Amino acid sequence: MxxxxxxxxxxxxxxxxxxxxxxxxxxxxxxxxxGDRITGTIVRMEEGALIFRTTYGGEFSLDWSVIEGLSSxxxxxxxxxxxxxxxxxxxxxDPEEVIMVAPEEIVTPREEKVQxxxxxxxxxxxxxxxxxxxxxxxxxxxxxxxxxxxxxxxxNASADWTFRFRKAHRAGFGGQYNYGEANDIVTAxxxxxxxxxxxxxxxxxxLNVDELFEQDSFQDLTVRSxxxxxxxxxxxxxxxxxLSAVVGPGxxxxxxxxxxxxxxxTGLWAVDWKYWLISNGVEVFLNHQGFQDFGEQSTxxxxxxxxxxxxxxxxxxxxTFEYDIRFNSRPLFNNKKLDEALIFGxxxxxxx
Numbered sequence: 001m002x003x004x005x006x007x008x009x010x011x012x013x014x015x016x017x018x019x020x021x022x023x024x025x026x027x028x029x030x031x032x033x034x035g036d037r038i039t040g041t042i043v044r045m046e047e048g049a050l051i052f053r054t055t056y057g058g059e060f061s062l063d064w065s066v067i068e069g070l071s072s073x074x075x076x077x078x079x080x081x082x083x084x085x086x087x088x089x090x091x092x093x094d095p096e097e098v099i100m101v102a103p104e105e106i107v108t109p110r111e112e113k114v115q116x117x118x119x120x121x122x123x124x125x126x127x128x129x130x131x132x133x134x135x136x137x138x139x140x141x142x143x144x145x146x147x148x149x150x151x152x153x154x155x156n157a158s159a160d161w162t163f164r165f166r167k168a169h170r171a172g173f174g175g176q177y178n179y180g181e182a183n184d185i186v187t188a189x190x191x192x193x194x195x196x197x198x199x200x201x202x203x204x205x206x207l208n209v210d211e212l213f214e215q216d217s218f219q220d221l222t223v224r225s226x227x228x229x230x231x232x233x234x235x236x237x238x239x240x241x242x243l244s245a246v247v248g249p250g251x252x253x254x255x256x257x258x259x260x261x262x263x264x265x266t267g268l269w270a271v272d273w274k275y276w277l278i279s280n281g282v283e284v285f286l287n288h289q290g291f292q293d294f295g296e297q298s299t300x301x302x303x304x305x306x307x308x309x310x311x312x313x314x315x316x317x318x319x320t321f322e323y324d325i326r327f328n329s330r331p332l333f334n335n336k337k338l339d340e341a342l343i344f345g346x347x348x349x350x351x352x
Contacts, residue, residue: 028052030062031069031092042072043239045127051238059238067121068095078119079126086117096121134352137161138310140320142345154180154188156343158306160287170198170206176306178324178341188339190216190326192304198232206232208246210268212289212304220332222255226291228268240279246270252293256332264295277309284309300330308343316348 027039030052040054050062069092077087078100090098100117138160145153160174173195180188192214198206208231214224230248237244252266273286284307291302308322322343331337 028073029071029092030067032066033068034066042070042076042127044129045124046129050127053240059240069093069098069121071098077128078124079129080119080123081125082123086119088117090119093118131352132166134164135161136349136351138318138347138349140318140345140347142320142322142343144344151184152180152182154178156341156345158345158347167203168200170200172196186217188218188341190214190218200234204234206234206244208232208248210246210250210270214304219328219335220256220258222257224252224254226250226252226266226268228266230268230270240276242272242274244272250291252291252298254298259332262297264293264297266294267292280312282309282311298330300328302329303327310347316350318347318349320345320347 028042029037029039030042030050031037038052038054040052043051043053043059045051045064048064050064050067051059052062053059071091072089075087075089077085078090079085086100088100090100093099098119098121100119139158141155141157143153143155156176156178158174158176160172162170162172164170173193175191175193177191178188180186192212194210194212196208196210198208200206208229210226210228210230212224212226212228214226215221228248228250230246230250232244232246235243235245247269248267250266250268251263253261253263255261269290271286271288274283275285276283286305286307288305288307289303291300293300293302303325305325305327306322307324308320310318310320312318320343322341322345324341324343326339328335328337
């Protein structure tokens with residue numbers, strides 16, 4: 001009986017070991033000098049602060065000087081004080097030291113590759129440092145078509161790209177095109193494009209320059225150009241949560257097909273928000289711009305607002321469910337004040 005049970009116990013022991021190893025791989029761990037430990041995900045370390053993410057607290061900053069050791073489930077890029085960059089998983093060894101498993105020198109190779117390397121915590125200058133130039137963008141395409149008693153079709157396309165250079169400079173551009181028809185009659189044809197630049201005077205406060213171009217065949221609008229400068233505040237800015245707001249004055253020029261061009265001052269308010277409901281799985285977003293025109297020629301309130309969610313299919317592809325609003329409190333030719341669109345599409349995003 002004992003001989004028969006030995007393979008079973010061996011399998012149970014192997015299963016327990018595998019479970020233990022899986023548990024280790026589920027999360028990174030940080031150990032403090034006072035003996036406390038927390039588990040989660042190591043995001044990066046720069047300028048003496050470790051950015052750490054947990055499922056219960058989001059991202060927060062830890063003082064590097066109070067950290068005694070760390071372990072990682074996935075490879076990290078570690079930059080040493082002498083400029084050497086290594087990539088590999090790390091485990092805590094002695095206090096104030098870590099062992100890098102299978103390190104690979106990726107920037108300044110100075111010695112042969114080894115399977116283990118002991119590193120003093122004091123020699124680490126950064127972990128997963130952000131590149132000097134960063135980019136992130138998404139492009140999506142959506143539409144629908146029906147046939148039978150009624151024939152309708154619609155096409156929607158959009159793009160949104162952001163570029164960062166060091167910490168002070170951020171620029172972006174985006175655009176959107178909408179077309180629709182019903183029973184061979186065009187019911188919608190409009191587009192808009194946007195250029196913006198932000199200069200960060202501090203970690204949270206930035207100066208903003210924005211240019212918005214709009215066209216709408218059904219509002220007799222050849223082009224509307226809204227140029228604004230503003231003051232912005234970045235409430236959150238990490239991989240999980242981004243929120244910023246801008247207010248400022250501007251100038252708008254509107255050129256129409258059947259009436260004279262009008263020009264007048266305007267005021268801008270804007271909100272840009274992105275939040276991962278499920279990390280790298282489901283993201284909600286809001287891109288809102290509002291204008292209050294001033295002067296004798298126009299006192300309209302104009303709003304462009306895109307909101308919805310994106311569901312990741314893989315590393316690059318996603319599906320999007322979007323609700324768009326375009327509002328003008330003083331439309332021409334008795335047009336409706338509010339245009340709405342429900343958009344379902346598929347897109348891709350890339351970034352570094």
